[in-house]
Amino acid sequence: MPELPEVETLKRSLTPHLLGAVIMEARFSRRDILEISPGEDPNRFTVGSQITGLGRKGKYLLVELDHRRGWAVHFGMSGTMIHYPEAPGLVDQHTHVVWDLRGRGRVCYRAPRRFGRWIMAPSGVSEVLGDRVGVDALDPNLDGDRFGALLGQSRSPIKSRLLNQRLVSGLGNIYADEALFYAGVDPIRRASTLEGRWEGLLESVRGVLTEAIRHRGTTFSTYRDGQGCEGGNRQHLSVYGRVGQACPRCAALIQRSVLGGRGTHYCPSCQN
DNA sequence: CCGAACCTGTGT
DNA sequence: ACACAGGTTCGG
Numbered sequence: 001m002p003e004l005p006e007v008e009t010l011k012r013s014l015t016p017h018l019l020g021a022v023i024m025e026a027r028f029s030r031r032d033i034l035e036i037s038p039g040e041d042p043n044r045f046t047v048g049s050q051i052t053g054l055g056r057k058g059k060y061l062l063v064e065l066d067h068r069r070g071w072a073v074h075f076g077m078s079g080t081m082i083h084y085p086e087a088p089g090l091v092d093q094h095t096h097v098v099w100d101l102r103g104r105g106r107v108c109y110r111a112p113r114r115f116g117r118w119i120m121a122p123s124g125v126s127e128v129l130g131d132r133v134g135v136d137a138l139d140p141n142l143d144g145d146r147f148g149a150l151l152g153q154s155r156s157p158i159k160s161r162l163l164n165q166r167l168v169s170g171l172g173n174i175y176a177d178e179a180l181f182y183a184g185v186d187p188i189r190r191a192s193t194l195e196g197r198w199e200g201l202l203e204s205v206r207g208v209l210t211e212a213i214r215h216r217g218t219t220f221s222t223y224r225d226g227q228g229c230e231g232g233n234r235q236h237l238s239v240y241g242r243v244g245q246a247c248p249r250c251a252a253l254i255q256r257s258v259l260g261g262r263g264t265h266y267c268p269s270c271q272n
Numbered sequence: 273c274c275g276a277a278c279c280t281g282t283g284t
Numbered sequence: 285a286c287a288c289a290g291g292t293t294c295g296g
Contacts, residue, residue: 001290059291077291078280094280113279115291132292156273165292172290220290221282240290261275263288 001223002075003059004137004170005212006231010081011056013226014107017083018051018063021101028118030096033111036120045069045120046099055126058133058169062125070125076115078222083107112222137170137205144199152191152198159187160260162205171205174218174240177265178208181239186271187264188257211236239265 002010028034028042036042046065055062057072061081064070073081082089085105091098097109097118109116121128134150135142150168151161161167162176171179180187182204185197194201217223217231220241224230234241238248243256243265252269 003290006290074291076279077289111279112281113289113291115279117292160273163291174290218290223290260273262291 001077001079002217003172003175004056005175005209005233006217006223007056007059007061007075008213009217009225009231011054011061013229014081014083015054017104017226018054018101018107020050020052021104022050023047023065023099024102025100027098028096029098030114033096033114033116034118034120037122040120040122042118042120045122046071051101057126057129057136058165059172060119060129060133064125068124070121070128072119072121072125072128073109074117074119076111076113076117078113079109079111079116080222080224080228081107081109081226082224082228083226131166133165133169134167135169137168138209142168142202144202147202148194148198152194155190155192157188157259158185158191158194158201159262159264161191163260163262170209173262174237175205175208175212177240178238179205181265181267181271182207184270184272187259187266189272239267241265 023046026043026046034042049065052066053064061073083105087106089106089108094110094112095108096111099107119128159176162171183201212233215233215236218233219230239254242254245254247254247267247270250269252267254265255268257264
């Protein structure tokens with residue numbers, strides 16, 4: 001579910017409640033969503049620590065504990081992390097992590113489909129992701145040339161390149177489709193043929209992401225921010241989820257196809 | 273590179 | 285019963 005704008009919204013909405021809090025008690029109820037170093041115990045690793053910062057890289061929420069340790073949290077398709085001012089909050093069979101904060105309520109992580117992951121970082125939460133997450137799409141150091149150099153070295157469809165988190169991170173199915181629409185680029189166009197259009201595509205990527213953050217993310221069904229509130233960006237989407245509706249630019253009908261196994265939404269007339 | 277796999281839930 | 289869903293990884 002959450003792509004970059006949703007995780008960014010989550011981070012911002014959780015920060016005032018979590019920053020500086022001490023984790024009094026923790027319950028990790030499913031081993032299979034944890035990536036932990038052998039011999040480490042998630043509870044012992046966590047309990048008694050102070051939350052010293054919240055960050056984000058791509059679609060990962062970085063929870064920094066004291067002594068440079070922490071957790072890198074991924075939400076898969078259906079994950080949520082909600083802060084409740086007091087217990088119990090929503091705890092059911094899909095709630096896999098619960099943290100009780102001293103005097104500051106409780107955080108519950110739910111992931112009904114269990115595609116999410118908690119990656120333990122015993123030394124450096126931003127480094128633990130290694131090369132599985134490339135430069136963040138909103139990183140100011142990313143420019144058109146670098147963007148093109150990263151994505152353009154392949155004959156794969158440009159949309160598949162945008163979805164590859166090892167190259168540039170943060171885009172998922174919604175915002176890849178939206179960015180390609182704004183840039184006027186056909187999703188199946190081969191990446192190696194985008195010569196001269198990288199600057200424009202990167203501008204479109206940044207545009208759709210920052211607008212979505214401004215609207216606090218897109219909620220189709222399960223996305224919620226740190227207080228359990230829905231995002232308001234859905235009504236601002238141009239093509240995603242709008243099959244059969246008029247293109248906002250040329251009034252042709254938005255189409256849907258399947259690319260790399262993902263539903264792909266585009267205007268057949270504006271995008272080439 | 274595509275499809276399948278990993279999961280549960282929802283809508284037709 | 286079947287298709288589909290905001291993601292990632294693996295095998296062929």
